Amino acid sequence: MSAAADDFAKRYSLKLADPSLLITQGLVAGRWRSAPEDSKFPVYEPASGTVLLECANFTRNEIIEAIQSAETGQKQYFKSTTAKERGALLRIWHDLIQANKEDLAGILSLENGKTLEEAKGEVAYAASFVAWFSEEATRSYGDVIPSSYRHTTVMTFKEPVGVCGIITPWNFPAAMITRKIAPALAAGCSVVIKPPSETPFSALALAELAMRAGIPSTVIHVVPTKDRSAASELATNPIVKKLSFTGSTGVGKYLAGLASQTMKKVSMELGGNAPFIVFEDADLDLAALGAMQCKFRSTGQTCVCANRIFIHRDVVDTFAEKLKERVQQLKLGLGIATGVTQGPLVNLAAVKKIESHVEDALKLGGELVCGGKRPTGLGEGYFYEPTIVKNATPDMIVSRDETFGPLAAIFPFSDEDDVVEQANETEFGLASYFYSKDVHRCMRVARALESGMVGVNVGMMSAAETPFGGVKESGYGREGSKYGLDEYQTIKAVTLGPGQ
Numbered sequence: 084m085s086a087a088a089d090d091f092a093k094r095y096s097l098k099l100a101d102p103s104l105l106i107t108q109g110l111v112a113g114r115w116r117s118a119p120e121d122s123k124f125p126v127y128e129p130a131s132g133t134v135l136l137e138c139a140n141f142t143r144n145e146i147i148e149a150i151q152s153a154e155t156g157q158k159q160y161f162k163s164t165t166a167k168e169r170g171a172l173l174r175i176w177h178d179l180i181q182a183n184k185e186d187l188a189g190i191l192s193l194e195n196g197k198t199l200e201e202a203k204g205e206v207a208y209a210a211s212f213v214a215w216f217s218e219e220a221t222r223s224y225g226d227v228i229p230s231s232y233r234h235t236t237v238m239t240f241k242e243p244v245g246v247c248g249i250i251t252p253w254n255f256p257a258a259m260i261t262r263k264i265a266p267a268l269a270a271g272c273s274v275v276i277k278p279p280s281e282t283p284f285s286a287l288a289l290a291e292l293a294m295r296a297g298i299p300s301t302v303i304h305v306v307p308t309k310d311r312s313a314a315s316e317l318a319t320n321p322i323v324k325k326l327s328f329t330g331s332t333g334v335g336k337y338l339a340g341l342a343s344q345t346m347k348k349v350s351m352e353l354g355g356n357a358p359f360i361v362f363e364d365a366d367l368d369l370a371a372l373g374a375m376q377c378k379f380r381s382t383g384q385t386c387v388c389a390n391r392i393f394i395h396r397d398v399v400d401t402f403a404e405k406l407k408e409r410v411q412q413l414k415l416g417l418g419i420a421t422g423v424t425q426g427p428l429v430n431l432a433a434v435k436k437i438e439s440h441v442e443d444a445l446k447l448g449g450e451l452v453c454g455g456k457r458p459t460g461l462g463e464g465y466f467y468e469p470t471i472v473k474n475a476t477p478d479m480i481v482s483r484d485e486t487f488g489p490l491a492a493i494f495p496f497s498d499e500d501d502v503v504e505q506a507n508e509t510e511f512g513l514a515s516y517f518y519s520k521d522v523h524r525c526m527r528v529a530r531a532l533e534s535g536m537v538g539v540n541v542g543m544m545s546a547a548e549t550p551f552g553g554v555k556e557s558g559y560g561r562e563g564s565k566y567g568l569d570e571y572q573t574i575k576a577v578t579l580g581p582g583q
């Protein structure tokens with residue numbers, strides 16, 4: 084562990100205050116372990132494309148072992164803790180995350196590529212879910228219901244669903260994990276986490292801090308693996324009672340299908356294709372700022388990133404100029420380097436995807452405002468210049484497919500009904516954004532947009548208190564907020580007689 088941290092310090096000028104947080108093993112059945120035959124997979128540092136570190140590569144056998152351990156661990160944990168005690172454990176974990184935020188942000192930035200500032204922001208965001216559910220733990224109420232039978236009362240109890248399988252993506256290596264496991268642990272569940280193989284180290288460091296907080300080691304398991312088929316055990320094993328997945332819609336559909344065979348409770352946080360609409364009466368400076376936040380955050384790699392930017396024809400040129408001014412100030416480079424404001428994409432496939440979207444848009448009549456190529460002088464890293472293309476049209480790939488990269492495609496429009504129809508013309512329904520100063524329009528359009536989250540005059544809505552989730556093929560279930568705990572609970576109805 085410390086050899087890896089030494090290597091970090093030499094290669095990246097990143098000295099961890101606590102090198103023991105850099106863990107390359109997995110947490111299975113109560114102890115840190117290497118994989119059988121010391122099998123490992125490489126994890127890349129995206130700004131150079133070189134191997135950052137190797138991580139233990141577990142097989143289906145250890146995942147099964149973790150699930151079995153989590154079953155025993157969960158029963159003991161729920162029996163031996165009150166909601167208040169579980170909340171207190173989460174609060175300690177939160178405080179440890181905060182105390183180690185610099186180290187966590189450094190690890191996260193190097194494995195994912197996002198800038199150190201963004202990584203610090205993500206660690207704070209990840210911690211906010213732990214704080215939130217440390218409080219929600221004690222606010223899980225049942226009901227007393229008037230019965231239609233005489234002398235009888237109906238009561239409901241909220242109970243933990245049991246062992247939860249957690250599968251998360253690389254774009255938020257810390258927050259996507261805490262947003263799931265904090266409510267699970269608050270409810271009295273245990274978890275088996277399959278972290279993303281691109282970014283496993285944040286999950287491992289968070290699990291170490293959870294154990295230091297006193298969360299029993301049989302309640303939290305982390306099994307990194309590159310073997311997708313082994314990972315699917317979390318969707319098929321009958322001991323697992325809940326599958327919580329964040330990732331692409333294709334993989335989500337596949338795993339939801341597997342999970343249906345044992346009727347697991349399932350949450351699916353999937354892909355998006357967010358519209359970002361600027362009406363002619365909008366504050367254009369505010370809209371340009373919002374577009375920067377929701378298009379270029381994490382180099383365009385968030386599920387709530389604007390994918391289609393609809394701008395009213397009367398203001399399209401002014402808006403494009405304002406956006407260009409801001410985009411041209413972005414500085415690309417290694418995320419932890421001073422002054423860098425935009426990191427690389429996660430891998431070469433991501434670079435090729437944005438390249439193909441830009442090429443297609445330009446072929447079909449799009450006008451390049453800025454960017455449009457891989458930058459020079461940044462070596463072999465997975466960089467792509469922040470790009471703006473005007474005159475986008477519905478026949479372009481970017482109109483249908485989530486770019487997941489720094490391409491701002493601007494679609495001109497003239498009419499409110501028409502733009503709302505275009506915005507809804509997608510199988511996705513995660514986030515939408517629009518800008519207007521007309522309060523009637525704000526209410527009308529907010530209701531008309533088909534998405535789980537709508538930002539009105541804001542480019543950033545993610546927060547622990549706000550229900551996060553989609554409609555249509557963006558999935559089901561809500562994370563964070565007062566609803567997030569329900570996803571890890573079942574309702575038991577008790578009817579109390581004598582009933583005469």
Ligand SMILES: NC(=O)c1ccc[n+]([C@@H]2O[C@H](COP(=O)([O-])OP(=O)(O)OC[C@H]3O[C@@H](n4cnc5c(N)ncnc54)[C@H](O)[C@@H]3O)[C@@H](O)[C@H]2O)c1
Nearest residue numbers: 251252253278279311314315330331334352353354355386
């Ligand atoms: N709605 C949300 O809250 C949200 C949040 C973040 C990312 N996303 C979406 O995630 C996608 C990007 O993430 P990604 O590329 O990591 O997605 P992905 O679907 O390829 O992978 C997500 C996770 O699933 C695992 N996985 C892949 N195939 C699997 C299989 N057959 N069996 C078991 N596990 C499997 C991966 O290893 C990873 O851990 C985008 O579409 C983005 O919109 C959604």
Ligand SMILES: O=CCCC(=O)O
Nearest residue numbers: 254255385386387545
């Ligand atoms: O990528 C999706 C999650 C991002 C967020 O929670 O804001």
